[in-house]
Amino acid sequence: MDDSFELNKANWNERAALHAASPDYQVQKFIDSAEHLSDVVRFDLRRLGDIRGLEALHLQCHIGTDTLSLARLGAHLTGLDFSCASLEQARRLAEACQQGIHFVEASVYDAAQVLGEQRYDLVYTSIGALNWLPRIDDWAQNVAALLKPGGRLFLREAHPILLSLDETCEDELRIAHPYFEHREPVVWDDEQTYVQTEATLTASVTHEWNHGLGEIISALLRHGMTLTALEEHDCLPWEALPGQMQLGADGEWRLRSRPERLPLSYTLQAVKNR
Template sequence: MQEFTDANRANWDERAGLHAARNGSGYDVGRYIQDPALLSEVVRFDVPRLGDIEGTRAVHLQCHIGTDTISLARLGARVTGLDFSSVAVAEARALAADAGDDVDFVESDVYAAADVLERGTFDLVYTGVGALCWLPSVSRWARVVAELLAPGGRLFIRESHPIVWAVDERIEGDIHLRFPYFETAEPLPWDEEESYVEVDRPLTATRTYSWNHGLGEIVTAVMDAGLTLTGLTEHDSLPWQAYPGQMIERPGGEWALDRLAGVMPLSYTLQAVKPG
């Protein structure tokens, strides 16, 4: 298992530097410095479901370079971002400092989050798009979430739908299910030079490993961890172009299927609370 983690960390270390470029490529992070009210597309999409988080103590797991983390802070939360990539944490700290946002960032594997953060003290545990697929066990992740939450605290996930990860986007012209929908012991290996946003150069740490988790498995893991499900919404869009040539871009950075509109969910928002 360690070899998979090491390969993924090397990949995300490299991505973090490219995504945080200040030349307009990657995440175009200069926007957050220029506009102190700017929210990331991911967080802005879910503002109606997040509601008022002013004054809450929040942790953003697998925060990458911190654009969503900073956005939560701009909505009034006191936020800690956590990521296993030292490069991502360094870039996130630099961006928050340059943008003038008061956010803490901690380097840690997500499974060790309850060991490096104060257990049972967070009003909100937040996870954004593209996080769960890098974890071999969704049940273990859910137990960590439950440990972090204070009584009455809330889990909030916006994620790509697991059906998306089961599709082989390399086959053009239609939607082709080729990969496991359910969690498997062994990961899927990938070897890709491209990132999911435009970057200055191809990746050199190209090898990664990922795991899918069915929606039922995710819901069950959350409930088995002692949390009460309070919301589950499936969406017909997601914030990246999963299937080039088969999608249309909507205002706000969301992408939806074009010719095949409505045939499958593309993302979901899940909420749960820890009984108080």
């Protein structure tokens, strides 16, 4: 597992500057407009509700665009990520936007220990995070430990059914990868990242794991959480299945043919028992 984390960290350290420079993350829009929010946060605004004044923690915050968006909605934010290069970009963005956000470098599995006695009203995880974690139970344990009694987890994530599909197949939906959590990672070797850039990565090998929806919910229940909302969506913010998807006016990608066949992402909320 340690080797996997080191491989993934090297990969994300290389991606950070490329993502910050790409129009996909809209960094300049954040700087130019104090009202600008990330598409990911905007998608879930009605589900988030009023978060003004809440102490909030964004796990796996990357370069901080979603973190900044939550802060602009009035919460007091801490962002945590294992990539020092990502946090460097996140701090630059927050400073450029004159937004006070506390950023911490740590693995999610060490979050509760590193943050000490601090407890939060809201723990937030945005899309494309859980697949980098080998064990979902350790994640759930840290989430529960970091929340105040009655505090809320807010998670939007790629659907595990989507992550089990062969993304190279352009004419059908074909299962190629595990749906359930598995000990050995799915190993990728890809010199490209997912934003518009001509640069290539030298730290190209990454390790990923899938976690079934039941496994995620069961882990949260085991650690003293109560599920309060679960909504599956026919869309997500990137072209996960090239050749089979189309971009909507809302910035979300959907299957071009019969989108009702497949959940692509979901939003989950859970509250820590008092």
